[in-house]
Amino acid sequence: MTPASNRKLMAIQVDPTNKPYFDAASEGRLLIGLCKDTNKHFFYPRGCSPFTLSPNVELVEAKGTGTIYSFTVMRTKEPFSVAYVELDEGPRLFTNIVDCDLDSLKIGQKVKVVFKPTQEGSPPATMFTPV
Amino acid sequence: MSIKGKGYIVGAYEHPTRLASDKSVSQLHAEVAWGALQDAGLSKDDIDGYICAGDAPGLGPLNIADYLGFTKLRFIDSTDVGGSSYLLHVAHAIQAIALGRASCVLITLAGRPASEAMATGTAPRTWGVNVPDDPFEMVYGRTVANAYAIVAMRHMYEFGTTSEQLAWIKVAASHHAQHNPHAKLRKVVTVEDVVNSPMISDPLHRLDCCVITDGGGALIVASPEIAKSLKRPLVKVIGAGEATKNQAGGYIDLTYSGARFSGARAFEEAGVKPSDIKYASIYDSFTITVLCQLEDLGFCEKGKGGAFVSDGNLISGVGKLPFNTDGGGLCNNHPANRGGITKVIEAVRQARGEAHPAVQVKDHSLVLAHGTGGLLGTRHGSATLIMERE
Numbered sequence: 001m002t003p004a005s006n007r008k009l010m011a012i013q014v015d016p017t018n019k020p021y022f023d024a025a026s027e028g029r030l031l032i033g034l035c036k037d038t039n040k041h042f043f044y045p046r047g048c049s050p051f052t053l054s055p056n057v058e059l060v061e062a063k064g065t066g067t068i069y070s071f072t073v074m075r076t077k078e079p080f081s082v083a084y085v086e087l088d089e090g091p092r093l094f095t096n097i098v099d100c101d102l103d104s105l106k107i108g109q110k111v112k113v114v115f116k117p118t119q120e121g122s123p124p125a126t127m128f129t130p131v
Numbered sequence: 132m133s134i135k136g137k138g139y140i141v142g143a144y145e146h147p148t149r150l151a152s153d154k155s156v157s158q159l160h161a162e163v164a165w166g167a168l169q170d171a172g173l174s175k176d177d178i179d180g181y182i183c184a185g186d187a188p189g190l191g192p193l194n195i196a197d198y199l200g201f202t203k204l205r206f207i208d209s210t211d212v213g214g215s216s217y218l219l220h221v222a223h224a225i226q227a228i229a230l231g232r233a234s235c236v237l238i239t240l241a242g243r244p245a246s247e248a249m250a251t252g253t254a255p256r257t258w259g260v261n262v263p264d265d266p267f268e269m270v271y272g273r274t275v276a277n278a279y280a281i282v283a284m285r286h287m288y289e290f291g292t293t294s295e296q297l298a299w300i301k302v303a304a305s306h307h308a309q310h311n312p313h314a315k316l317r318k319v320v321t322v323e324d325v326v327n328s329p330m331i332s333d334p335l336h337r338l339d340c341c342v343i344t345d346g347g348g349a350l351i352v353a354s355p356e357i358a359k360s361l362k363r364p365l366v367k368v369i370g371a372g373e374a375t376k377n378q379a380g381g382y383i384d385l386t387y388s389g390a391r392f393s394g395a396r397a398f399e400e401a402g403v404k405p406s407d408i409k410y411a412s413i414y415d416s417f418t419i420t421v422l423c424q425l426e427d428l429g430f431c432e433k434g435k436g437g438a439f440v441s442d443g444n445l446i447s448g449v450g451k452l453p454f455n456t457d458g459g460g461l462c463n464n465h466p467a468n469r470g471g472i473t474k475v476i477e478a479v480r481q482a483r484g485e486a487h488p489a490v491q492v493k494d495h496s497l498v499l500a501h502g503t504g505g506l507l508g509t510r511h512g513s514a515t516l517i518m519e520r521e
Binding site (some may be wrong): 041070 | 330
């Protein structure tokens with residue numbers, strides 16, 4: 001058994017375009033991009049559609065549940081798991097799996113979103129934990 | 132219009148150092164440039180084009196071209212797609228030559244991550260400011276190692292690939308490196324050595340990772356007229372392809388790399404198929420990098436890379452596809468954390484018949500060099516070159 005560490009997290013670089021995403025994260029809500037031309041969700045959020053490049057996009061709230069698409073465990077002094085989580089809405093996002101036994105993680109495992117504090121004045125990080 | 136036959140690699144030089152604590156990065160660029168000129172039998176004033184990438188300090192074509200003393204360049208390029216840059220630089224140089232905008236183009240790479248004690252693979256690293264994906268990735272401790280390991284994990288899940296199969300790639304590289312006096316790691320290792328080495332990022336062990344070295348390399352690409360006036364074996368570029376692969380808005384598929392696209396383009400231009408290639412330089416930042424690229428270039432079916440690399444199939448004189456006969460990035464050299472130029476250099480040695488006799492592939496004329504730059508598991512550049520000994 002290898003408990004996920006509570007390693008110190010770096011501050012996140014908030015910019016004018018990604019600020020609404022991080023403001024919502026601070027309120028405990030996970031937003032994802034929606035391309036209104038194709039009705040397809042995307043991640044990471046941005047001011048243009050990665051499918052059409054059109055500015056016809058909006059942020060919508062995700063359910064916050066998904067499955068592990070792939071992962072790895074960094075065997076550092078403070079071990080942690082880097083993963084792609086496939087959200088129920090479709091997009092796969094780069095994240096950490098936390099509050100778990102790192103040796104028990106499996107591809108396909110169900111997870112839900114948790115928000116972990118980073119630095120003073122910086123928004124929290126969007127992470128996931130096994131359901 | 133094709134670049135097929137429009138340019139030759141006339142000079143290739145790999146710096147022998149692996150630890151350059153007594154030299155600056157710019158000086159290393161100068162030494163590899165000089166080495167390539169000596170190799171080709173050219174002088175500085177023959178060069179009318181210069182290409183470098185992000186390893187070149189400052190604005191490379193300005194600061195490094197100045198250090199090297201070039202005052203009459205008529206073609207410059209600094210496309211930076213990480214370790215794959217130098218392969219597509221060769222293609223870009225030939226495009227310029229084909230259009231008559233250059234006749235003799237120098238490409239250099241150099242760096243000192245070992246002297247600078249850089250934790251290349253295990254410390255978070257980014258490529259500048261205002262990078263749009265950084266806020267969504269850096270806080271999660273994204274490193275080079277875990278951004279490749281995550282691909283290996285999915286490959287194992289999808290195709291049943293094993294750590295022992297990945298280990299064979301390192302074993303093959305080590306068999307070649309024993310003959311290279313400059314290689315950082317010259318000891319022959321076994322599958323057991325690899326799978327028993329410390330776990331870095333599941334499922335990649337320390338010996339699944341490439342070395343961290345100082346040094347560099349340079350290439351000179353010239354027109355057919357210049358190439359034929361020199362006294363070196365003729366190595367003609369007959370096909371090239373480049374591509375990028377990324378997260379596609381969150382629909383990333385980790386089971387393939389950009390080699391699927393750059394490789395297909397290069398093979399089409401060259402008019403040859405993977406089974407015609409008797410030597411391949413395959414970018415080996417990690418063992419998994421090699422596995423994915425071999426599949427995506429078409430050397431074996433998707434998902435069958437594990438079986439393909441096993442039992443010494445990549446060892447010269449033993450297997451069907453000798454690879455990285457200099458020891459590659461896994462054992463020999465990964466200068467500036469960018470292995471693209473050394474991939475081309477060893478392919479040129481093989482095409483010329485100038486590889487170490489113990490690893491030289493016999494009776495062949497076609498070689499391939501392929502590079503992946505950036506991160507296999509997020510976004511990367513991909514470049515493929517096919518060359519023919521004339």
